[in-house]
Amino acid sequence: MNPGQLAFDLPHRAALGAEDFLVSDCNLAAVRMVDAWPDWHGAVQVLVGPAASGKTHLVRVWQERSGADALDPSTLDISTLDARAPGAAIAVEDADRAGFDERTLFHLLNLAREKRLSVLLTARVSPNRWPFALPDLLSRLSAVPVTEIGAPDEALLRTVMLKHFSDRQLTIEPKVLEFLALRIDRSLEAAAAAVDAVDRAALRSGRKISRQLVVEALGPPATME
Known part of the structure; x- marks a missing residue:
């Protein structure tokens, strides 16, 4: 690969199996909630967490175990829900944003109880902050169990970045990984964005990942005035 060559947006497949999920204190409650199915306390569960926190990964794990269908909240209608067989499992991601x-959501909550459906909703914020006004819906949502994914610790950030690099078939030395971790915000979204930036810089330059490449990819650190 020659220095300065173009970097193409080639797809990479993230490992989303149960054995690939990285368990830490911040997401242990969410893992236990998924593991507890089908013995949930309530037909509907809400999983809340920031972007890139692992919600989609856990949904895929739950789908594999439950046979759940993933439904798009922006196109969901009552007739589609009514066609679901009793005991079916349904996953709806980004219920607060799509x-x-x-x-329709109120109908889904009622149907879950009537048909003994298993429903897993994901969102970035708790249901009491969703942009809804229907009083009956707000009342019903207030009774739905909510499991939150918290902020990651430093060890999880490093491990998640290492997994992202591995998913892209890239290697990074431990000292360089530590250097990278110290230069990003403490969020899994920031970790994913940093790996993407470093990957692109490596592709453009044709060089291995190093401290210098990290600086070039992310820019110089902010300085205190």
């Missing part, structure tokens, strides 16, 4: 019709 234009969920209030009456």
Whole structure:
């Protein structure tokens, strides 16, 4: 690979099996909630966490175990829900952000109880902050169990970045990984973005990942005035 060559957006496949999920104190409650199915306390569960915190990974694990269908909240309608067989499992991601019709969501919550459905909703914020106004829906949501994924610790950040590099078939030395971890915000979204930036810089330059490459990819650290 020649220095300065173009970096193409080649797809990479993230490992999303149960054995690939990185368990830490911040997500242990979420893992236990998924593991507890089908003995949930309530037909509907809400999983809350920031972007890139592992919600989608846990949904995929739950789908594998439960046979759940993933439904798009922005296109979901009552007739689609009514067609679900008793005892079916349904996963709906980004329930707080994707234009969920209030009456459709209310119908889903009622149907879950009537047909003994298993429903897993994910969101970035708790249901009491969702942009809904229907009183009956708000009342029903207030009774739904919520499991939150918290902020990651430093060890998890490093491990997650190492997994991202591995998913892209890239290697990084431990000291360089530690250097990278110290230069990003403490969030899994920032970790994923940093890995992507370093990957692109490595592709463009044709060099292995080093401290200098990290600096070039992320820019110089902010300085105190």
